[in-house]
Amino acid sequence: MNVVSQYWLKTTTYNTAVGIYATLPFIMAPALLFVNAPYGRFAGKFGIDCSLSGKWGWFIMEFVSPVMFATSVIIARPTWTPFQIILTSAWLIHYINRSIIYPLRATSMAPLHVLAFVCSIAFNMFNGYTNGMWVARHSQSIYEYKFWAGMSLWVMGLVSNIYHDTLLFKLRKKTMTGKKRYAIPHGGLFEYVSCPNYFSETMEWMGFAIATAYSVPAYIFVAATVSNLFPRAIRTHEWYKNEFKNYPKSRKAVIPYIY
Incomplete structure (x- = not known):
C-alpha cells in the first residue's frame, strides 16, 4: 500500500496524467463529430452489438470519478481548508447524483456499448485523479469574488441539470405508456435548446474551474466536457x-440563441 501511495503522490505521475488528460479533448471532439457515442438513443449503432446493462454500466463508469477523486484527496492528506472542503463537496455531490441518484430515478436506460463503457472509465480515472490531487494540494481564500461567482455558476448548473433530467424522466414515463418511444420535450430551457442538460453540465464545470482560479485539470475538464457533449x-x-417534422425551428442545439 505504501508503494501505491508513493507512486500516486509522485509529481511525475501527476504531470504525466495531466499531460495525457490534456490530449483527450483534442481526440474526443473530432471523433465525436463523425461518430455517435453508442449510448442512449444511439445505443447499438456502432458495429457489433456488445452492450452492458444501461443502469449498471452507467453507475460503474460514473462512480470511477468520485472514487479516484476521493482516493487522491485521502492519500494526499490536505489540511481541509474551507476552499478544499467546498470544492471536494461539489465534486462528490455532482457525481453522487450522476452515478447513483440519476440511474435510480431513470425509468429506463438504454444498453451501454462496451466501447463507451471502457472509454468513460479511462476518462474518469484521469479526471478524478488529476482534479483530486490538485484540490488536495492547493488552497486559497474563499473570500474572493471569483470563487463565489464560480460556485454560484456551479450551483445553477447543478440545479438546472437535475431539473431538466426530471422533465425527461416524466416524458419517458408518458411515452412508455403510449405508442411512440420518443416525444418532443418541453419546459425550461427545452424551449430554447435540444440539450439543456448538456448546457447545464457545462455550466457546472465552468463554474468549478472559475472557483479554482487556476487549476489546469479543472479547465481541461471544461474542454473535455465541451468536446464530449457539444458534438452529441x-x-x-x-x-x-x-x-x-414539427420540431421547433427556433431551438438551437445546446447554447440558447447561439449554437
Whole structure:
C-alpha cells in the first residue's frame, strides 16, 4: 500500500496524467463529430452489438470519478481548508447524483456499448485523479469574488441539470405508456435548446474551474466536457429534426440563441 501511495503522490505521475488528460479533448471532439457515442438513443449503432446493462454500466463508469477523486484527496492528506472542503463537496455531490441518484430515478436506460463503457472509465480515472490531487494540494481564500461567482455558476448548473433530467424522466414515463418511444420535450430551457442538460453540465464545470482560479485539470475538464457533449448535442438536435417534422425551428442545439 505504501508503494501505491508513493507512486500516486509522485509529481511525475501527476504531470504525466495531466499531460495525457490534456490530449483527450483534442481526440474526443473530432471523433465525436463523425461518430455517435453508442449510448442512449444511439445505443447499438456502432458495429457489433456488445452492450452492458444501461443502469449498471452507467453507475460503474460514473462512480470511477468520485472514487479516484476521493482516493487522491485521502492519500494526499490536505489540511481541509474551507476552499478544499467546498470544492471536494461539489465534486462528490455532482457525481453522487450522476452515478447513483440519476440511474435510480431513470425509468429506463438504454444498453451501454462496451466501447463507451471502457472509454468513460479511462476518462474518469484521469479526471478524478488529476482534479483530486490538485484540490488536495492547493488552497486559497474563499473570500474572493471569483470563487463565489464560480460556485454560484456551479450551483445553477447543478440545479438546472437535475431539473431538466426530471422533465425527461416524466416524458419517458408518458411515452412508455403510449405508442411512440420518443416525444418532443418541453419546459425550461427545452424551449430554447435540444440539450439543456448538456448546457447545464457545462455550466457546472465552468463554474468549478472559475472557483479554482487556476487549476489546469479543472479547465481541461471544461474542454473535455465541451468536446464530449457539444458534438452529441449537434447529433441529437439533428435527430430530433429528422424524427419530428414539427420540431421547433427556433431551438438551437445546446447554447440558447447561439449554437
